[in-house]
Amino acid sequence: MPYASPLERVWYWVFRVLCGAVLLFLIAPILVVMPLSFNAEPYFSYPMPGLSLQWYQDLVNNPQWQLGIRNSLIVGAFATTLATTLGTLAALGLSQRKFPMRTLVMSVLISPMIVPVVITAVGMYFFYSDIGLTNTLPGLILAHTALATPFVVITVTATLTAFDHSMTRAAANLGASPWTAFRRVQLPLILPGVISGALFAFVTSFDEVVVVLFIAGPEQRTLPRQMFAGIREQISPTILAAACILVVISIALLTTIELLRRRSERLRGISPA
Amino acid sequence: MTAIADAAPHVRDPDLKRRLQRAERRQTRMAMLLVAPLFLFIVLSFALPILTLMTRAVSNPEVSTNLPQTLTALGDWDHAAAPDEAVFAALAADLVETQKARTTALIGKRMNYDWPGARSIMISAGKAVQNAGGGPWKPVLVASDPVWDSVEWWAALKRAGAPYTDFYLLGALDLKRDVKGDVVRAEPDQAVFIDIFGRTIMISFMVTLGTLVLGFPVAYLLATQPARTANILMILVLLPFWTSLLVRTTAWVVLLQTNGIVNNTLIWLHLITEPLALIFNRGGTLIAMMHIQLPFTLLPIYSVMRTISPSHVRAARSLGAGPFEAFWRVYAPQTLPGVGAGCLLTFILSLGYYITPALVGGATDQMISYFVAFYTNKEINWGLGSALGFVLLSLTLGLYLLYNKLVGVENMKLG
Structure with missing residues (x-):
């Protein structure tokens, strides 16, 4: 900045400090709280008197937390599979050039993300109890699938807008059946988007607590539900241990998505856009 | 397909044209078949529940199903004076049934929303009818509670007898119907919901x-x-964006609580001597909510900013604009689509917050979602809970339509 006026220079540094403070605000709460899950004493302040893994032990050994983790994994796995399959098929259909009432259909498919989750939860509580789906794992899986599909539809649609449809036409010209063209040409190219969508779907289900509060009983208690119960009464370090594990999972998923995004950009670089 | 479609107008062969149309129709059909499973799934598992909630906001079965004979007898009542013996006889016949089915208290509970103390009126009426050997019924019921001789009570009973009602929806907007059936403001001590909607909008x-x-x-x-x-x-x-909402809320509770990290650090630095009240108030709620929503606002702005060419600002500078003028008059206006998209999304999502205010807010920071849950779970007043949900849903969907118009759902991106 050789030609900048002094005022501009001051502003430049003020701006940087400001941005640094905002980024710190974003990341600090998560980073500051995580080490406390290794505290030897059940207090939440620094300096810590000693380190210990006892809260993690509690997490693994306590039957209630075990049940929560197991339920969350089961519901998450089924909801992710269902949401990814249904969402990818729908995104493929919606990407067709002449789709009747595309905006309307898309708005309906995205609405579970927009409608306040309490309204969804109360509605499901009324409707699912009428048909006997409350207090069951299948009911919870259906609910979480509905909440997770918008994320799959959005990510796969975004990938498909960058997809060059002449590729599948070329495959068809070379004699591939529609199914082969999809499996061998289109799917590998949109796979990064599909996987990101699946990860989003999993995180949505794995974090969800409001619908669980309304339509699940004690037997369907999930990990977030167990955490929520604890925060309401008295925060225990075990909750922080659970939170810490969730953060590590988020980091792993974020890394995966970032790698997939780069791969997808590289692949797109090859295709004539 | 594009290549053939482009060539189509020049092709004279009508057969080819027809074949092309057929192929395009087939493709559209195929696309609809692909979307159909998810569409059906969303309708069955999501839209029908929402529809159930909306019906609950207007359905009013308690009185109409339990006092059918009374309501028929009340059909041509003129509201001038308390009804005659025929109506009381019909009521007695109905009450005999509700006493058997143990649903008298249910009518009382419904009437209670409209008429404080109605529960005990109904219960003693049911007992009186059960204990009396036979009619005339008017003296029996008036003896159980003098209110049975009043026009207002009968009018309230008749109003509550409609199978569908706007009672809850009006209640959610701090309104009610008076004896004549006109919409009037609710009593000040019951008019709380407009304030709560106002607070929800203000926080968002x-x-x-x-x-x-x-x-x-x-x-x-x-x-x-x-x-x-x-x-x-x-x-x-992106890391906070990807971290569980519950984890981030927990982090704020740990940071802000009375003996939390922020207070302890400030005391350690001798900036304060007594811990500050940082949690269970408006400030804590706003900080935690902003932390969670910040990426939702930031990311759309960022993706628009990335497409703005730096040469625009350079051109403005070379034409004599100062650095701030160039930024404000040339760069900033181009970011507006991103600002609009990000802010609208954050506003829509903020309206529905429940968990975060419930955990870090105080009693006066609870937003409308909290009351939807409260009336459904704690008070078991499903009508009012649904009506509040109905109003919140209308507000959200209205803004969602605006978002669709301005941004378009197709352009929504994550991360």
Whole structure:
């Protein structure tokens, strides 16, 4: 900045400090709280008197937390599979050039993300109890699938807008059946988007607590539900241990998505856009 | 397909044209078949529940199903004086049935929303009818409670007897119907919901404004840095975005509580001597909500900023604009689509917050979602809970339509 006026220079540094403070605000709460899950004493302040893994032990050994983790994994796995399959098929259909009432259909498919989750939860509580789906794992899986599909539809649609449809036409010209063209040409190219969508779907289900509060009983208690119960009464370090594990999972998923995004950009670089 | 479609107008062969149309129709049909499973799934598992909630907001079965003979007898009642013996006889016959089915208290509970103390009126009426050997019934019921001789009570009973009602929806907007059936304001001690809707909108607005003020400079920084630096800084934005909402709320509880990290640090630095009240109030709610919503506002602004060519500002500068003028008059207006998209999304999502205010807010920071849950779970007043949900849903869907118009759902992106 050789030609900048002094005022501009001051502003430049003020701006940087400001941005640094905002980024710190974003990341600090998560980073500051995580080490406390290794505290030897059940207090939440620094300096810590000693380190210990006892809260993690509690997490693994306590039957209630075990049940929560197991339920969350089961519901998450089924909801992710269902949401990814249904969402990818729908995104493929919606990407067709002449789709009747595309905006309307898309708005309906995205609405579970927009409608306040309490309204969804109360509605499901009324409707699912009428048909006997409350207090069951299948009911919870259906609910979480509905909440997770918008994320799959959005990510796969975004990938498909960058997809060059002449590729599948070329495959068809070379004699591939529609199914082969999809499996061998289109799917590998949109796979990064599909996987990101699946990860989003999993995180949505794995974090969800409001619908669980309304339509699940004690037997369907999930990990977030167990955490929520604890925060309401008295925060225990075990909750922080659970939170810490969730953060590590988020980091792993974020890394995966970032790698997939780069791969997808590289692949797109090859295709004539 | 495009290549053939482009060539189509020049082709004279009518057969080819027809074949092309047929192929396109087949393709559209195929596309609809692909979308159908998800569409059906969303309708069955999501839209029908929402529809159930909306019906609950207007359905009113308690009195109409339990006092059918009374309501028929009341059909041509003129509201001038308490009804005659025929109506009381019909009521007695109905009450004999409800006493058997143990549903008298249910009528009482429904009437109680409209008429404080109605529960005990109904219960003693049921007992009186059960104990009396036979009619005339009017003296028996008036003896159980003099209210049976009043026009207002009978009018309330008749109003509550309609199978569908606007009672709950009006209640959710602090309105009610008087004896004549006109819509009037509810009594001040019961008129709380407009305030709560106002508070919900106010908190959402503050959160939106806060995330815009904090997010805009960071989006600008990210958009103007070289790719390597920007990617690293981006992780600082995306990691919180990916972290569970519950985890972030927990983090704020640990940070802000009375013996929490922030208070202890400030005391340790001798900046304060007594811990500050940082949690269970409006400030704590706003900070935690802004933290959660910041990436939702920031990311759309960032993706628009990335497409703005730096040469525009350079051109403005070379034409004599000062640095701030060039930014404000040339750069900033081009970011508006991103600002609109990000702020609208944050505002819509903020309206529905439940968990965060419930955990870090105080009693006066609870938003409308909390009351939907409260009336459904705690008070078991499903009508009112659904009606509040109905109003919140209308508000959200209205804004969602606006979002569709301005941004378009097809352009929604995550991360």
